[in-house]
Amino acid sequence: MTGEILINVAPREVRAAVVENGVLQEVLIERASRRGLIGNIYKGRVSRVLPGMQAAFVDAGLERTAFLHASNIAHKPHEEAPDREAELDIAECVHVGSELLVQVLKEPLGTKGARLTTHTTIPSRLLVMTPNGNGVGVSARIADDVERERLRASVERIAPPDSTAGYIVRTAALGASEDALRAEMMFLQELWDSIEATAGRAKAGDPVYEDLPLPVRVLRDLVRPDAEVVHVDSEQVYARMREYAERFVPWLAPRIELYTRVSPIFDLYSVEDEIERALRRKVPLKSGGHVIFDQTEAMTTIDVNTGSYVGHRNLEETVFRTNLEAALVIARQLRLRNLGGIIIIDFIDMEIEEHRNEVLEALSARLADDLAKNHIMNVSPLGLVEMTRERNRESLGHVLCRACPSCDGRGYVKTPETVCYEVFREIMRQHRQFEARELLVLARPEIIERLLDEESASVVELEELTATPIRLQSEGMYAPDQFDVVVM
Secondary structure, eight states, X not given: OOXXXXXXXXXXXEEEEEEETTEEEEEEEEETTBOOOTTOEEEEEEEEEETTTTEEEEEOSSSSOEEEEGGGOOOOTTSOOOSSGGGOOHHHHOOTTOEEEEEEEEOOBTTBOOEEESSOOEEOSSEEEETTOOSEEEOTTOOOHHHHHHHHHXXXXXXXXXXXXXXXXXXXXTTOOHHHHHHHHHHHHHXXXXXXXXXXXXXXXXXXXXXXXXXXXXXXXXXXXXXXXXEESOHHHHHHHHHHHHHHOTTTGGGEEEOOOSSXXXXXXXXXHXXXXXXXXXXXXXXXXXEEEEEOSSEEXXXXXXXXXXXXXXXXXXXXXXXXXXXXXXXXXXXXXXXXXXXXXXOOOOSOHHHHHHHHHHHHHHGGGOSSOEEEEEEOTTSOEEEEEOOOSOOHHHHHOOOXXXXXXXXXXXXXXXXXXXXHHHHHHHHHHOOOSOEEEEEOHHHHHHHHTTTHHHHHHHHHHHTSOEEEEEOTTSOTTOEEEEEO
16 A cells, blocks of 8 residues: 655645545644644643542633543552442542643544543654553554564663653554664653653643644654655745654655645645545445435434445345445545544345455455544444444534534525415414514525415415515525515
C-alpha cells in the first residue's frame, strides 16, 4: 500500500487528507476557532461530585465543565488500585474544590463536555510516556513476537533506574534502533519535567500543555514508512514540519515537499469532491446498489440496498456480491466521516453462513488499518451487524455542518399540501378572533402557487365563508413550511 498526505493551510483553518492508492481515506480539520483539545493538559478544579454516577464535573477553563469518571483517576504509586469498577468511590478520590492535573481524553461532543483523565500520557513518534504508570507495553499492531520482545527489552534496558514512569512502544517503532528509542525517552522526560514545573505555577483553569498543531501531529501519528510523500501548501508550515522531521524522523524529512502548483492542493485526487460526497446520506455502489448512512445522537445506522443491481446468477449471489462491495465502502466511509460510538449495519439478508462470514471478514480486514479502535460483533438473530468505533472527536458532518434551520435537523419538511391546509386552519382561527377588512397570506412561492392553482377553489370557499378578501403574497426568503396570516 502506498500513501500520500496532503496538507492545506488557510488563514484560520488547516486540513489534512490521507490518501492511499489514490483514494481519500481520512480527513482531519483544525480551525482557529475550535482547536483540537485531545491530549491537552489543564489545571482543573472539581466543581461538583456525583456519587450516583461515580463521576465529577471539573472546571478546566474550557467552554463547558468537563466530565471525569472515577475509572479515569490515577492512583498514587503507594496506593492499590481497585480491581473492579464497582469498588470505585469518587467521593474518596476527589471533593469539591480539589485541584488536579487533567488531560482531555475525548473532545466535547454535541451538548456533552470534554471527557478527562488524570492518567496523563505524553506521546512522541516512537513512544508514549505514562508518568503515572509503570512497566513497558508494546502496541498490539506489532504482530511479530520477536520484534515485540526486542523492543520491550530495549526500552526496559535504557530506562533510567530511578524512573517511575511507564512507556508504551508505538507501532511506528517497528525496527527502531536503541539509540532512537533512547533519544525519544530523554525528550519525553524533559517535556514532562517542564509540564510539572508549569503545573506548579498554574492556577485552576489554566492550560498547562497543548498538543502539537495538526500538521506536525500528522507527522507524529499518521505518517508510516510506506508513505510516499507529504505535500504542504504553506512555506511557513513546511519549514516547521521539516524542522520537526529532521529532529525526530530524519528518514521522513526528504519526503516532505512544498506544493507550489497553481491548482489548489485538494484538487489532487478530487479530495474536495470526496469531502462533499462524504456529507451526503446516500453512497452509490459501483454495482448499482447503494448504502444509506443515518447519524443520530445515540448511534449510527447503515442500510445496504441492491438498488438497480439485479446480478447475473441468482438472488443469493446478487445479495452476497452487493454486501461484499458494501462492506469495503462502509469501512472507508466510517474512517472518512469519522463516525464513532455504536454502529448498526443492516446488510441484505444472506441465507448462507459462509457468505455472512466472508462479508464480516472483509469489513474487519478493511478496518485493520483504522487507528480508531473498533470491535465488530457477529450477525445478530435479526440479521444486523453491531459494532463500536472509538469516538474521541466530532464527526466530519458535525465539524462542517449544522442542523438545517428550515427543518430544525429533522431531515424533512412538510409538503406544500400540508402547509396549505395549515394556512386554511389559521385563516379560520384569525377570522374567529378578529374583524378584518382583508387577510394577507405570506408564504414561499411554491405554497402560493399551489394556493392559486390546485387549492384555488378552497381559497374562494374560505373567502365566502369568512366574507373577507384573501390576498396572497410570495416571500422567497421564507422557510419551506413557514407562513403568516396577517389581519389587515
